[in-house]
Amino acid sequence: MSSLDRRSFLRTWGMTSAAIATSLWGREFLVGPKLAWAAEGSEDPLLAGRPLVRYPGKTDLILLTSRPPQLETPMKYFASAITPNEAFYVRYHIPPPTQVDLSTWRLKVTGHLDKPLELSFDDLQSKFPRASIVAVNQCSGNGRGYFSPRVFGGQWANGAMGNAEWTGVRLRDVLSAAGVKPGAVDVSFNGLDQPVMPTIPDFVKSLSVSRIMDDPNVLVAYQMNGQPLPMLNGFPVRLIVPGWYATYWVKHLSEITVLDKEFDGFWMRKAYLIPDTPCGCVEPGSAPAHTVPINRLDVRSLMIAPTGGERLAARKAVALKGIAFDSGYGIQEVVVSTDNGASWRPAQLGKDLGNYSFREWSLQWTPPRMGRYSLMARATNRIGESEPSEALWNPAGYLRNVVEHVDVTVA
């Protein structure tokens, strides 16, 4: 089957099943028969043939799994640096809470402390100084769907990420108020999400005490872009760990426990591990000898316009646009190639919203003549980290960063 045949086959198949689905499923949730097609620039049936669905508090997002929900943000929302709350991706390991009553909700701060605390939602807002930061939240497995050889796990394209202004209180202020005792080592974080069976490990993550006390940007956030958090992004409060992968950004945060030893929970010791090599990678298809918990974000740049497969006109200027981000050193430069990597030109960087934020970039380009073009962007941060031209590999499908190609036709 040619790729065009395959696409129209998929489209027909998708429309039929979406029509059936709508009749079974009720209109609120399934936004049929629209499907996330070529807009996501992929011909891979797993990535291209995904339905759009609407969950509470969310707009049409790309379905990975229904229960627990994993929903991806369509790439068009990254045309501007701030991701709207309703378009922000959703990723659960175990089912989210469906109800929160703020009159009884408390954030418990317990463990190796002088005076453990139980904070109400009002306490958080009135007893601690308010702090805000714009920061990228990116799933460890963002881009896993592009891994080769492929690996099990959520087959995300590049939309398991978002950038928002998070407002709340500094975690270190909360811990200081509770009085961390000498000898404290790790702090664990648990949320209101609950496993469906007791044999499934509850989703609990940890950070070291020094990681928290040294970093004023680690927040307990009660607002996202000036609004309460959508339930499916962690209402009423979530942990914000700027520069680190989203696995640490515990949603529906309800228990903070200070430990006098290393935390050894499943989701720190057995999952979310990367090869303990400088690149976090191994020979494709092989297993790492040693692993460490995933931590800070790799440098990435993504072209948002034009999209893959788009047709452009010869000798007519277009704006090549996208975003870049890193783990908080800040983006130094983005260079763009329109000739498959033979030459590179610096793009113009957009407004600086802080080191942890998406940074917009753009470059005017006039396609000189008809033909096929592979467009690329490469970002470098302020400590010289960049993106490799060939994708690196690890068995869990984490840390994707590579100079991505956007193939367009000039006609």
Add this chain to the structure above:
Amino acid sequence: MNHLQRRTTYLAAVLVLATAAVAQKTSIQLPPDNPLSQIKSGTGDDAVRKNCSICHSTDYIVRQPHLSAPQWDGEVKKMIGVYGAPISAADARTISDYLAENYGTVSAESKKTEAGKH
């Protein structure tokens, strides 16, 4: 209270109201499993539906890449060994075979040739 004090009190009250504007009770209703995520019919599909949709929807299966029979078998063993899936040894075999047949590398290949015929 002088004018300035009154004004400050008023502003403070407005601020308290503004920050307290979050509703006390918030709830959502989650949709049922998406019908587009049904597994293919084939030998053993009942065992898969029964055992593999206890903890999560079957789109965990249908949206995975087509991997090898040993990889699928490893995945079934992981569900049992790591997450405590209550699945009998007999069902586990049936499920592994079903997955290799319907979502394995071999089936992906044969599908390509089949599709080529149309």
